[in-house]
Amino acid sequence: MEHGLPSMKSIKSLKSLVKKRTNTQEVSKSGWKMKPFLALMCTALLIFWYKTTNIQFEQTEIEETDYPFDMAKESEAVNDKLKGLPRGIIEPRSDLELKPLWSRSSLRSKGVEMTNRNLLAISVGIKQKGNVNAIVKKFLPANFTIVLFHYDGNMDKWRDLEWSSKAIHIVAQNQTKWWFAKRFLHPDVVSIYDYIFLWDEDLGVENFNPERYLKIVKSVGLEISQPALDHNSTEIHHKITLRSRTKKFHRRVYIKRGTKRCSNSSADPPCTGFVEGMAPVFSKAAWFCTWNLIQNDLVHGWGMDMKLGYCAQGDRTKNVGIVDSEYIFHQGIQTLGESVHPEKKTTSRNVGTKVSLIVRFHFFRSKT
Numbered sequence: 001m002e003h004g005l006p007s008m009k010s011i012k013s014l015k016s017l018v019k020k021r022t023n024t025q026e027v028s029k030s031g032w033k034m035k036p037f038l039a040l041m042c043t044a045l046l047i048f049w050y051k052t053t054n055i056q057f058e059q060t061e062i063e064e065t066d067y068p069f070d071m072a073k074e075s076e077a078v079n080d081k082l083k084g085l086p087r088g089i090i091e092p093r094s095d096l097e098l099k100p101l102w103s104r105s106s107l108r109s110k111g112v113e114m115t116n117r118n119l120l121a122i123s124v125g126i127k128q129k130g131n132v133n134a135i136v137k138k139f140l141p142a143n144f145t146i147v148l149f150h151y152d153g154n155m156d157k158w159r160d161l162e163w164s165s166k167a168i169h170i171v172a173q174n175q176t177k178w179w180f181a182k183r184f185l186h187p188d189v190v191s192i193y194d195y196i197f198l199w200d201e202d203l204g205v206e207n208f209n210p211e212r213y214l215k216i217v218k219s220v221g222l223e224i225s226q227p228a229l230d231h232n233s234t235e236i237h238h239k240i241t242l243r244s245r246t247k248k249f250h251r252r253v254y255i256k257r258g259t260k261r262c263s264n265s266s267a268d269p270p271c272t273g274f275v276e277g278m279a280p281v282f283s284k285a286a287w288f289c290t291w292n293l294i295q296n297d298l299v300h301g302w303g304m305d306m307k308l309g310y311c312a313q314g315d316r317t318k319n320v321g322i323v324d325s326e327y328i329f330h331q332g333i334q335t336l337g338e339s340v341h342p343e344k345k346t347t348s349r350n351v352g353t354k355v356s357l358i359v360r361f362h363f364f365r366s367k368t
Contacts, residue, residue, distance in 0.1 A: 093188045096145050096168050118214070119193040121147040121185060123177035126154040128201040128333065133161055135205050140166070142210045145193065149180035178294055178301040187288040196287045200278040204230070204329030213281075213326040216249055223286040223312050223319040225249075226275040228327040235332030238270045243327045251321040273309040273316030277301050278330060286311045 082090060096119065120139045124132050136146055146167040148158070153173045158164050170184055181198055190196055195214060208227055217225050228243035229236055236242060240253035240262075252272035255262040262271030275281075282290055289311030298304070309316035 093191050095189065095192045096147060097192075098166070098168075116143060117193050118142070118144050118195045118197070118210075119147065119185075119190055120144045120197045120199065121149065121177070121181065122199050122201055123149040123151050123175075123180060124201045125150070125152040126157050127152075129158065129161075131204070131331075132201050135199070135201075135203065136161075136163055136167070138205045138208065139197075139210050142214075144197075144210065147184070149175070149177055149184075151175050151180075176300055178298050178304070182291065182294045182296060182298070185287075185291065187291050190287065191284065194284055196282045196284075198280055198282070202331040202333040203279055204331060206329070208326050208328050210326075213323055216323050216325065217281065220249060220321065221319060222249070222321045222323075223283045223314075224275055224290075224308055225281045225321050225323055226279045228322045228324045230327055230329040233330035233332070235330055238274065238276060240270050240272070240274055241276050241322060244324045248325045249321050249323045251317060267317060269306050269309055269316075273312060273320040275305060275308060275320060275322065277305045279328060280305075280308065282311075283313070285313050289313070 120136070122132060122135065132148070139146065140163055146163070148167055148169050150158075150169060150171040151174060153171055155169050155171050158169070170180060172180065177198060177200070185196065185198075195217070197210075207230070213227060216222075226241065229241045230243060238253075239255060240250075242253075244250055252264075252266065253262050253270075254264075255271070260271075266272055290308060293307060293311060294304070309320055312319040
């Protein structure tokens with residue numbers, strides 16, 4: 001081959017180089033075409049991340065107001081099992097508030113005051129659906145969290161009610177409200193609620209307003225209370241629970257006849273310091289005590305009302321009372337196989353003696 005002419009080998013190398021440059025340019029062009037799409041994807045991910053983080057931050061701020069760090073007092077003995085956690089990260093309390101997944105829509109509306117929250121818990125069966133619906137509709141506008149304990153196992157038939165998705169539903173077959181309360185209303189779970197209403201399902205609320213009721217309770221310092229019973233109620237076990245038409249509230253009853261007499265000098269239930277088990281209302285402090293009072297094997301709760309005064313946070317004759325101006329109608333519908341009472345109305349004297357014997361046996365038995 002003559003000098004000055006390119007060899008075949010060099011020509012092939014040149015062609016290979018040109019081809020590589022062409023491929024590089026094509027890849028570069030396709031890369032530029034992909035950049036807008038990648039930028040769009042990154043922007044979308046950043047927006048999603050920002051919104052999610054922002055919602056979580058707002059929720060954390062709300063929870064910090066509910067559970068400030070000083071509520072979990074460092075002076076309390078720390079469980080050995082928690083010693084591995086850093087100080088300040090321990091969260092010993094929870095609540096029954098529904099949490100949002102992707103938006104703020106399920107948070108409580110901004111117009112509602114977050115500090116005044118209360119809880120209504122009812123043990124329910126499907127046969128009383130209509131009555132429970134009326135009760136809940138009274139409480140929801142007053143910023144109440146609703147918990148339904150389904151003792152008949154039937155929850156699906158409640159879904160058609162407009163408020164059903166806003167309520168907490170707990171199902172356990174043939175269990176009473178005291179069983180539910182002991183297991184699902186632990187004081188650390190309900191600590192954000194100022195008052196806990198632990199009601200039966202057979203109560204008429206036509207003459208009851210929860211906001212006016214709580215205003216009275218707070219103004220007179222009742223730690224444990226209940227609405228008075230309408231005189232036409234199907235079952236009235238204790239005279240002290242009867243509504244007084246001339247009072248806003250009362251703390252004692254006066255009985256001059258029978259073996260059980262009540263006067264100004266009386267200091268024990270059911271003369272004073274007494275509410276009945278169908279519609280008790282507890283302050284936060286009173287519920288902390290009451291939850292610890294409830295025995296784990298307690299079923300119907302007969303006799304609990306005689307012992308609730310221990311949790312009055314002081315003098316039961318002053319801190320326990322009946323609100324007359326906001327009253328309810330007790331229908332006396334039997335559930336969970338309870339025995340039907342032969343009389344329409346039972347005297348305070350007879351029932352009081354029977355209940356006292358039952359509760360004493362229970363408490364003595366649990367100590368042994």
